[in-house]
Each structure stands twice: as C-alpha cells, then as structure tokens.
Amino acid sequence: xxxxxxxxxxxxxxxxxxxxxxxxxxxxxxxxxxxxxxxxxxxxxxxxxxxxxxxxxxxxxxxxxxxxxxxxxxxxxxxxxxxxxxxxxxxxxxxxxxxxxxxxxxxxxxxxxxxxxxxxxxxxxxxxxxxxxxxxxxxxxxxxxxxxxxxxxxxxxxxxxxxxxxxxxxxxxxxxxxxxxxxxxxxxxxxxxxxxxxxxxxxxxxxxxxxxxxxxxxxxxxxxxxxxxxxxxxxxxxxxxxxxxxxxxxxxxxxxxxx
Amino acid sequence: xxxxxxxxxxxxxxxxxxxxxxxxxxxxxxxxxxxxxxxxxxxxxxxxxxxxxxxxxxxxxxxxxxxxxxxxxxxxxxxxxxxxxxxxxxxxxxxxxxxxxxxxxxxxxxxxxxxxxxxxxxxxxxxxxxxxxxxxxxxxxxxxxxxxxxxxxxxxxxxxxxxxxxxxxxxxxxxxxxxxxxxxxxxxxxxxxxxxxxxxxxxxxxxxxxxxxxxxxxxxxxxxxxxxxxxxxxxxxxxxxxxxxxxxxxxxxxxxxxxxxxxxxxxxxxxxxxxxxxxxxxxxxxxxxxxxxxxxxxxxxxxxxxxxxxxxxxxxxxxxxxxxxxxxxxxxxxxxxxxxxxxxxxxxxxxxxxxxxxxxxxxxxxxxxxxxxxxxxxx
Numbered sequence: 001x002x003x004x005x006x007x008x009x010x011x012x013x014x015x016x017x018x019x020x021x022x023x024x025x026x027x028x029x030x031x032x033x034x035x036x037x038x039x040x041x042x043x044x045x046x047x048x049x050x051x052x053x054x055x056x057x058x059x060x061x062x063x064x065x066x067x068x069x070x071x072x073x074x075x076x077x078x079x080x081x082x083x084x085x086x087x088x089x090x091x092x093x094x095x096x097x098x099x100x101x102x103x104x105x106x107x108x109x110x111x112x113x114x115x116x117x118x119x120x121x122x123x124x125x126x127x128x129x130x131x132x133x134x135x136x137x138x139x140x141x142x143x144x145x146x147x148x149x150x151x152x153x154x155x156x157x158x159x160x161x162x163x164x165x166x167x168x169x170x171x172x173x174x175x176x177x178x179x180x181x182x183x184x185x186x187x188x189x190x191x192x193x194x195x196x197x198x199x200x201x202x203x204x205x206x207x208x209x210x211x212x213x214x215x216x217x218x219x220x221x222x223x224x225x226x227x228x229x230x231x232x233x234x235x236x237x238x239x240x241x242x243x244x245x246x247x248x249x250x251x252x253x254x255x256x257x258x259x
Numbered sequence: 260x261x262x263x264x265x266x267x268x269x270x271x272x273x274x275x276x277x278x279x280x281x282x283x284x285x286x287x288x289x290x291x292x293x294x295x296x297x298x299x300x301x302x303x304x305x306x307x308x309x310x311x312x313x314x315x316x317x318x319x320x321x322x323x324x325x326x327x328x329x330x331x332x333x334x335x336x337x338x339x340x341x342x343x344x345x346x347x348x349x350x351x352x353x354x355x356x357x358x359x360x361x362x363x364x365x366x367x368x369x370x371x372x373x374x375x376x377x378x379x380x381x382x383x384x385x386x387x388x389x390x391x392x393x394x395x396x397x398x399x400x401x402x403x404x405x406x407x408x409x410x411x412x413x414x415x416x417x418x419x420x421x422x423x424x425x426x427x428x429x430x431x432x433x434x435x436x437x438x439x440x441x442x443x444x445x446x447x448x449x450x451x452x453x454x455x456x457x458x459x460x461x462x463x464x465x466x467x468x469x470x471x472x473x474x475x476x477x478x479x480x481x482x483x484x485x486x487x488x489x490x491x492x493x494x495x496x497x498x499x500x501x502x503x504x505x506x507x508x509x510x511x512x513x514x515x516x517x518x519x520x521x522x523x524x525x526x527x528x529x530x531x532x533x534x535x536x537x538x539x540x541x542x543x544x545x546x547x548x549x550x551x552x553x554x555x556x557x558x559x560x561x562x563x564x565x566x567x568x569x570x571x572x573x574x575x576x577x578x579x580x581x582x583x584x585x586x587x588x589x590x591x592x593x594x595x596x597x598x599x600x601x602x603x604x605x606x607x608x609x610x611x612x613x614x615x616x617x618x619x620x621x622x623x624x625x626x627x628x629x630x631x632x633x634x635x636x637x638x
Contacts, residue, residue, distance in 0.1 A: 096603040101363045114289045120363045122285070125324055128359035137363045142602040161285050161319035192355040193320065194348055 004031045005064075006164060006196050007052060012061035014044065014051050021047050023220040025061070029164075034190055034197040035225075036207045038242065039217030045200045046090075048217065049166055052198070053087060054078070066163065083111060085164040086157030090172065092149035094141040100127060100152045101137040107159040126155040131185050147178040151185075158189070164196045171203045183209040204243075204251035216242075262316050264291055268298065274305030274338060277329075280314035283322025291325055299332040308333045313344030323349070323356040391617070398595050399587070402525055405517045420523040428489035428524075429531025433538065436484055440539040443480060444472055444546025452554050461555055465562055466569035468547030473570055477540040478578045479626055482585040485532060486618040490593035493524050494614035497597025498607040506598075525590040532586035533579055540578065573638045581629050585622050592618040 007029035014022045021044035029035045037045050050056045052063055054070045063070060068081055094103050104123040108114045114122075127137045130151040141149055150170060157165060170186070171179035187210050190197055201207060207214060208228065215225040218238050224230065231243045242248060264281035283291065310326060312318075330340035345353065371379070409416040451467040497520055500506055506516050544566070551557040557565075596614035600606045 096605045108285075112286060112289060115292065118288065118292050121328075121360070122288070122321055122324060124361040124363045125320060125356060125359055127363075128361050129320070129355065134361045135364055140603075142606075158320075159285075161321060188355075192351045194352075 005029065006031045006066055007198065008062075008064040009048075009052065010062045010064075012048075012051065012063065013059045014047055014056060015059050020220060022051075025217075025221040027215055027222050027225065029196060029198055030213075031196055032194060033212040034186075034199060034210050036211035036214045037198070037200045037217060038202070038207065038214060040238070043217040044220075045217055046168055049087075049168055049198065049200050053085065053166060054082075079111075083107070083160050084162055085166060086160065086162035087166040088150070088153045088157045088168065088170055090168045091146070092141065092153030094149060094152055094156065096141050099138050099140055100132070100144070100155070103141075103152065103156045104159045106156070111160070123155075123159075126158055127152070129158065129189065130155045131181070147174050147182075150174070150182070154185075158193070161193065162195070164198060165190075167197065167199045167201075169201055169203075170199070171201065171206050176205075179203060179205065180209070182206075186210050204248055205254065208251050208255040263287070264315075264322070266291075266294075270305070271309070274307035274309070276309050276311060278311040278314065279326070280316070282317040283315055283325065284317055284319045285321035288321040288325060291322075295325060295329050299329055299336070305338055308338045308340050310340060310342045311344050312342065312346075312349065315344075315349070318349050318352060320352065320356055323352050324360070327353070327357055327360065394599075395591055395595050398521070398591050398598075401517050402521055402591065405515065405522045406526075409518070409522060415518060417519060417523050420519070421527055424524050424527035425531050427492070428485065428527055429535060432485060432488055432531075432535060435488070436481055436535050436539050437542045439484065440472075440477060440480055440542040441546040443476060444468060444543030445550045446546075447471060447476070447543075448547035448550035449554060452551065462557070462565070464551050464555065465547070465557065465565040468551075469544065469566050469570040470574055472543040472547065473540055473575045473578050475578070475626070475630075477543050478536045478581050478585065479622070481532065481536045481539045482582070482589065482622045483619055485528065485535065485586075486589045486593075486622060487615055489528065490589045490618040491611050491615045493590060493593030494596040494600075494611045495607060497521075497594055498600035498610050501598060501600045502602065502604070502607060521591075521594045524594055525587060528586035528590040529583045532589075533582040536579055536582045540575065577629075577633055577638060581626065584629075585625055588621045588625060589618045592621060 005028045007027070009025060009027040012022050012025040012027075013020065025048070027048075037048065039045050047056060051058050052065065057071075066081065066084055068077070070078060070081060073081060094100070095106070098106070101120070101123040104126050105119045108119045108122065124134060124137060128134060132148060132151050132155065136144065136148060136152065141152065144152060154167075154170070167186075171182050174182060183206050186197065186199075189195065190210075197210075199206070199211065211228075213225060213227055214231055215222045216231070216236075216239055217223070218236075223236060224234055224239060228243075231239055234240065243252075262281040264279070264283045264287050266277060266279040269276050269278075281287075308330075310330065312326075315322075330342075333340050342353075448464055448468045452461050452464040455461045455463055455467070497506075500520075506520075509516050509519060548557075548559055548562045551562060552559065593614045596610040596617070600610050
C-alpha cells in the first residue's frame with residue numbers, strides 16, 4: 001500500500017516547437033507522500049505539473065495518474081479523473097468575478113447536485129480549513145492579499161476532497177511568517193485529509209518542513225529522487241550547490257536536520 | 260470500487276444506534292444530507308445516540324461534516340451523541356472538521372423595499388455621472404497643464420509616442436473609415452434619389468448628399484469609428500498598465516504619466532480626427548457621386564458643378580470644426596476610463612466598454628450642441 005504509485009511518469013518528452021523541455025523523464029509519486037519538485041529556473045517544473053494534469057500535451061512517453069492514463073480516456077472519464085485532484089496555481093487563479101465562497105462552490109455547482117445551504121456550509125468549512133477568517137468567504141479575490149488569495153486557491157483546490165493536490169510554488173511571494181504558516185497548514189491538511197501532494201517549489205524551508213521526498217529536475221529529466229538525506233549524499237554539482245549553499249544550510253539548521 | 264454510502268438506525272435500551280457504512284464522500288453528500296434531514300426531523304426519543312462508523316470505508320470532509328451536523332442536531336433534541344469505531348485517520352479528520360465549522364456570512368442581499376432600492380439606484384447613478392463629469396473635466400485641466408508645460412519646454416513633448424498613436428489611431432483607421440463612409444454616402448444618395456424622384460426633384464440629390472455628409476454624417480461616422488477603435492484601445496492600454504502597476508512605477512521614477520501617456524494620445528487624436536474627417540467627407544461624396552451617376556445619369560462633371568452650388572465653404576467648415584472637439588472628448592474619456600481601472604482583469608474589460616459607450620454618447624451630445632450653436636450664429 002505504501003509504495004503504490006499514484007502518479008507514474010515514464011519516458012516523458014515535452015517540447016514547444018524545437019525547444020525540448022523534458023527528455024526521457026521518469027518520475028513516481030507514491031500514495032500519501034509529499035513530493036517536492038526542485039530545479040533551476042527554466043528547467044520545466046511548472047511545465048511538468050501542467051503536463052501531468054493534462055494542460056500540455058506530451059510529445060512522447062506515458063503518464064499514469066491514479067492508475068489511469070489521462071490521454072487515453074474519453075471526455076467523461078477524464079472529468080471524473082480530474083475531480084480526483086486539485087490544483088493550486090501560482091497566484092491562486094481565482095475567478096475574479098466570484099467571491100471566495102463561490103469560487104469554492106464552482107465544483108459543487110457544476111458536478112454535484114447540492115442544495116444551497118449545504119454548499120454554503122461546506123464552503124465555509126473549506127475556507128476555515130485553509131486558515132482564512134470566515135469573513136473572507138464573501139470577499140472578491142481583488143480584495144484579498146496575495147497570501148490570502150493563495151489560501152483561497154487552496155480552499156478551491158480542496159473543494160471536492162481530492163486525492164492528489166498539485167501545488168505550483170505555494171509559498172512564492174509570501175513573507176517568511178506567512179510561508180512558514182502555509183508549510184504548517186499544508187502538512188496538517190495532508191495528514192488530516194490523507195492527501196498525496198505534488199509540490200513545485202523554490203523554497204528550501206518548504207522542502208525541509210513538508211516534503212517526504214524530493215525530485216530534482218536538471219538536464220531535461222529527473223536526475224535524483226529521494227529523501228533529504230539522499231540529496232545530502234549526492235555529489236551532483238547542482239544538487240550540492242542547491243542544498244549545501246548558504247541558503248540550503250540555513251534552512252537545514254532551522255529544521256534541525258543535517259546541513 | 261466505490262461503495263454506496265448508507266446508514267440504518269435501530270433502537271437500543273437507552274436510545275438508539277446509528278450505523279453508517281460505505282463511502283461517505285462529497286459525491287454522495289447531497290443524497291445523504293436529505294436522508295439525514297429526514298431522520299433528524301423525525302424526533303427520536305431516548306437519551307443516547309451511538310454513531311457506529313466501523314463499516315465506513317471512506318470518509319472525507321463532507322462526510323465528516325454531515326455526521327457532525329447530525330450529531331449536533333441530536334444534541335439539540337436532548338440526545339447525547341457518542342462515536343464508536345472511529346479509526347485513527349477518521350478521528351484526525353473529524354477533529355479538523357469540527358474545529359473549522361462555520362457559516363458563510365450573507366453576501367449582501369438588499370432587503371430594502373423596491374421603491375427605496377429604485378430611488379437609491381437612480382441616486383447612485385446620478386452621483387456617479389456627476390463624479391464622472393467632474394473627473395473628465397479634471398482630466399481636461401490636467402491635460403491643459405501638461406500641454407502648457409510642453410509648450411514652454413518642447414523637449415517634454417513626447418514625439419515618438421505622438422507619431423505612434425497618430426499612426427495607430429489615424430492612419431490605420433483609414434481603410435475602415437473610407438469603406439464605411441463610401442457606402443453610407445452611396446446609401447444616402449440612393450434613398451434620397453428614390454424619395455426626391457416623386458417630386459421630380461431628383462437633381463437635388465446632390466444637394467442632399469453634400470449637405471448631410473459635410474455637415475453631419477462625415478464627422479459623426481468618423482468620430483464613432485474612432486471612439487470604437489481608439490477610445491477603447493486607450494482605455495485598455497492604460498488600464499492594463501494601471502493593473503500591472505506600471506503607472507505607479509512611472510511615478511516613482513519621476514515620470515509624469517499624464518505627460519507620457521495622456522498628452523500624446525489626446526494630441527494624436529486632435530491632429531488626426533480632422534484629417535480622417537476630411538477623407539471621410541471626400542469618400543462620402545464619392546459614394547454619392549457614383550450612385551447618382553448610376554441611378555440618375557448625373558455625370559461627375561455635373562455633380563461637381565451642383566456640388567459647388569449646394570455647399571459653400573462653411574458647410575464643409577462646420578463639419579471639420581467639430582472634429583478637434585470630438586477628438587478631445589474621445590481621447591480624454593478613453594484615458595480617464597483607463598486610469599480608473601482597479602486591480603482585476605475584469606475591471607479592464609468593464610472600463611473599456613464604458614469608454615466606448617460614454618464617448619459615443621458624448622460625441623452625439625456634442626454634435627447636438629454644435630447644431631444648436633451653428634443655427635444660432637447662422638451658418
């Protein structure tokens with residue numbers, strides 16, 4: 001059960017025109033783990049996320065999510081599969097014409113026939129679950145701060161109680177206190193709801209605080225996937241610089257881990 | 260793989276037993292909720308209710324919320340709820356849900372009587388119009404100030420953006436302006452000839468086309484096309500710059516957004532709208548000339564002679580004189596709407612639409628005022 005792969009990517013190639021982003025990329029995400037994806041700018045971390053959830057079409061390779069291949073499914077099956085994951089985009093990507101509560105309720109309205117008061121209460125539950133004050137539920141995204149928008153985006157991603165949560169740089173642009181709070185929230189939710197989390201990040205503190213395993217993207221593929229100890233043991237120059245550089249050491253010390 | 264959720268109740272000595280089974284997830288929440296509503300409405304007597312969850316295969320926040328809500332309702336009826344068979348991971352989920360329940364604050368439903376709401380809306384609209392006029396007049400003043408500064412030190416006049424906007428708003432608008440005015444000129448001539456023929460006065464078709472086009476239609480059509488093409492573009496360009504904080508960035512770098520963005524746009528329209536109107540007049544007359552040639556066999560030579568008799572300099576001048584004023588109104592409304600954009604992308608769209616609606620409206624109002632003015636001064 002523990003080793004069951006909920007996301008299985010094999011031999012993936014993605015390219016835009018002549019520009020190859022990934023070549024022969026393999027990646028496994030196990031059930032119930034938090035996997036952090038790191039890599040330099042432009043190594044295609046976000047592209048990988050978008051490809052797995054089907055927003056980009058891979059040029060070659062196989063992607064299996066929750067035991068199914070998204071590209072092989074018909075429209076109806078795809079929708080059913082899409083409802084089993086939630087995505088938090090970089091700036092929340094909330095629908096600006098809807099309030100936070102209505103943003104959360106979009107999935108209920110579209111996919112489930114649910115009475116209004118139930119939607120209201122479930123939306124309120126999700127809003128509080130992500131640590132927003134209940135007053136935020138009736139606000140519009142433009143009235144929220146960046147950190148609150150991210151939390152609201154997370155509430156929307158959690159609307160249908162997904163099995164997998166995709167996060168694209170959830171702590172980018174947050175202040176250190178806000179980012180640490182987000183890390184804690186993420187870990188708590190992941191444990192309470194039993195989520196599998198696919199986390200694209202630049203934030204070393206987030207990696208230390210939340211991730212069970214880390215996958216490093218470089219040279220168009222995953223060069224190493226493993227625990228923080230594996231990262232420390234590696235002698236790949238980029239990994240060494242990333243994790244043993246001044247910032248990496250500081251983040252490691254803050255978490256009381258090797259560094 | 261998924262199991263339909265269900266529950267059954269049975270009486271025990273001290274109360275009753277509530278046994279749940281299957282997947283208690285958000286997908287089934289609506290049906291479960293309805294069934295649970297019925298159950299809690301049934302007013303069960305007893306002292307204690309035991310929730311047996313050992314047969315629940317899956318539980319998510321919605322399921323936990325439903326169970327918690329039901330327990331709460333029983334509590335309100337005087338029964339003590341108790342949970343049994345709660346597995347470890349369910350317990351965590353339960354605690355999390357319990358800690359975070361709440362109700363959405365009402366999204367402001369207006370509860371006032373209809374008459375009050377109506378009056379309030381009329382009042383709001385009136386105030387908004389007042390503020391709008393105030394704002395645009397204010398912008399006109401700011402524009403004049405910036406223009407005066409540019410006159411004093413011509414270095415401050417941004418020539419490159421001025422020429423750029425003249426090209427985009429003026430030159431690039433030529434094809435559409437020519438096509439539309441030519442067609443409208445032809446249509447006016449055709450309809451006019453049709454009517455005038457009944458009185459045997461079809462030779463006056465030339466007068467009709469000349470006067471109506473030079474005085475009114477040429478400038479009106481051009482102004483409306485430019486309001487739709489360029490007024491909206493101004494609002495959208497400045498609006499998205501405002502949204503991305505580019506305007507704030509300009510201010511912090513000591514650049515004056517009015518000087519950089521608004522003056523070149525207004526000047527560009529003031530310079531190009533009269534030129535466009537001139538070309539529109541020519542094209543409209545051309546359309547009329549072609550039509551009367553085909554319908555009434557009035558040759559171009561005859562058309563020109565009749566044209567000279569029908570239209571004096573001021574017939575033409577009246578139309579052209581209106582152009583710069585309309586240009587100022589269109590450009591200022593476009594820029595003003597752009598500057599009013601706040602945070603969201605939605606607001607850019609809203610203001611762009613608003614700029615077109617307002618500037619076309621103002622163009623027509625101006626035209627009416629000019630008509631009254633020119634009648635009063637007798638030209």
